[in-house]
Amino acid sequence: MKKILAILLTVAFVAGLAGIALAEDAYDTVKKKGVLVVGTKDASPGFGYIDPKTREIVGYDCDFAAYLAKKMGVRLELKGVTSAARIPQLLAGNIDLVIATLTYNTERAKQVDFSYTYFLTGQKFLVKKGTVKSLADLDGKKLGTAKGTTSEQNARNALPKATVVSYDDYPPAFLALQQGKVFAVTTDESILAGILGKAPNKDQYEIVDIRISDEPYGIAVAKGNPKMLKFVNDTLLEMEKNGEARKIWDKWFNPNSDQPMERGKFKITADRK
Amino acid sequence: MRGNVNGQFSGRGGMFTYQFDWSVVLTGQYAQWIADGIKVTIQLSTVSIALSFLMGLIIAVMRLSHLGPVRWFAQSYLEFIRNTPLLVQFFFWYFGSYQILPQSVNDWLNARDFEFSAAVIALTIYTSAFIAEDIRSGIRSIPKEQMEAARSSGFSYVRSMQYIILPQAVRITIPPLISQFLNLTKNSSLAMTIGVAELTYQARQVESYTFKGFEAFTAATLVYLLLSLIITALVTLYDKKVLSPTGMK
Numbered sequence: 001m002k003k004i005l006a007i008l009l010t011v012a013f014v015a016g017l018a019g020i021a022l023a024e025d026a027y028d029t030v031k032k033k034g035v036l037v038v039g040t041k042d043a044s045p046g047f048g049y050i051d052p053k054t055r056e057i058v059g060y061d062c063d064f065a066a067y068l069a070k071k072m073g074v075r076l077e078l079k080g081v082t083s084a085a086r087i088p089q090l091l092a093g094n095i096d097l098v099i100a101t102l103t104y105n106t107e108r109a110k111q112v113d114f115s116y117t118y119f120l121t122g123q124k125f126l127v128k129k130g131t132v133k134s135l136a137d138l139d140g141k142k143l144g145t146a147k148g149t150t151s152e153q154n155a156r157n158a159l160p161k162a163t164v165v166s167y168d169d170y171p172p173a174f175l176a177l178q179q180g181k182v183f184a185v186t187t188d189e190s191i192l193a194g195i196l197g198k199a200p201n202k203d204q205y206e207i208v209d210i211r212i213s214d215e216p217y218g219i220a221v222a223k224g225n226p227k228m229l230k231f232v233n234d235t236l237l238e239m240e241k242n243g244e245a246r247k248i249w250d251k252w253f254n255p256n257s258d259q260p261m262e263r264g265k266f267k268i269t270a271d272r273k
Numbered sequence: 274m275r276g277n278v279n280g281q282f283s284g285r286g287g288m289f290t291y292q293f294d295w296s297v298v299l300t301g302q303y304a305q306w307i308a309d310g311i312k313v314t315i316q317l318s319t320v321s322i323a324l325s326f327l328m329g330l331i332i333a334v335m336r337l338s339h340l341g342p343v344r345w346f347a348q349s350y351l352e353f354i355r356n357t358p359l360l361v362q363f364f365f366w367y368f369g370s371y372q373i374l375p376q377s378v379n380d381w382l383n384a385r386d387f388e389f390s391a392a393v394i395a396l397t398i399y400t401s402a403f404i405a406e407d408i409r410s411g412i413r414s415i416p417k418e419q420m421e422a423a424r425s426s427g428f429s430y431v432r433s434m435q436y437i438i439l440p441q442a443v444r445i446t447i448p449p450l451i452s453q454f455l456n457l458t459k460n461s462s463l464a465m466t467i468g469v470a471e472l473t474y475q476a477r478q479v480e481s482y483t484f485k486g487f488e489a490f491t492a493a494t495l496v497y498l499l500l501s502l503i504i505t506a507l508v509t510l511y512d513k514k515v516l517s518p519t520g521m522k
Binding site: 088144165 | 371379380387388465466474477480484
């Protein structure tokens, strides 16, 4: 009888522990294990890429990750993720946060929780110099972009008569532009600036100032972790207030960088979730 | 259709249940994308199967020709095509051809649906090399006395092939031919790398918009399976009804 009671008690205890473990917020889990694992891009110039000298992932996204880890008082571990793997990795629990040029949209917001916008860009067009003056010049033309992004649908909506061809990545899309297979390459300005910065004959191309969408980047937290989400949001607002967010922007996108971008009127605010 | 199959995933952050949501691929805009993809995959496969079979026949006959240069050409064609990765061939016909062709031809191609044409060219040429080898072994299995008999009855070499040898050889080659047609259909998914919006391309688009990759790729897998079964059934039926109606094997 005693034995059975002991077994029952043990089972109840283990079940109880498991119950607590399941309900625990990611914030507490990270604090406890002392390391924050963040998924960032590792081949996106300016945002998350491998520094050829140090062999470490650096960029705009990584500086935000570093600030968050420091504030939490834990070690930071960066893990390279691809566009397609970002959300699945987070959902599988392999990473605690996604800070990887992730554009907010309502479909994605059904899968994960988004922080406030920490970077704002817009979809523009990279073309041969002097070929495009207005949006009308692009309609009915063939446009190139990359798969796994929201750029294709944005282009379809803005230019219903255009044909959109999606390649595996941006380098083939740019090659197609060079060979005249597409009339323009369209995606986030931040990415276009990165391609143009590395192009050998960059004086023949230009990014035209036609913006067909806003692309707000957010930090993704797995659903059901309100404490973690609040921590991320509060920290982002703090970084805006103490000037850290602007400093990081200027560090990566200043006029002398490989992809100069104006911060303009952008500020991290609590406007949009 | 919502959440009728549930799977369990556990991770470091805790445990959650993956809700399969088949409505994503069965209704609305995303279903339309998948349907468009199916259409393109069928078009691409059908055109390429027809052309590669024709091309394979020609190469096989050339490979057995007694004219040296013709045989050597066929031989190098086979070796070159069979020993190069298909993906590289896709890039070659789509991007590489630009460097060789005159600018006027490039402009003409670029003004049209060159993505689709380049995919047909790559699939046709690649598959034809394998089909040619299969047909060649079919031809070799026909006793050479038949060719001798045909030639002594006054048939030319080409006519002997056309009326006597090839009809028998192709019949023998049906099972490996089916495999090549199935390979071609599945290989057509590589066309997405040069921007042809076929089935795999569309499944990936659905995944990147909705993160419902399990559903999108399961649907795509089932369609490929269905297409493969249809091709097998059609070729087997053609064999039974047209090629060997008397039941001869």
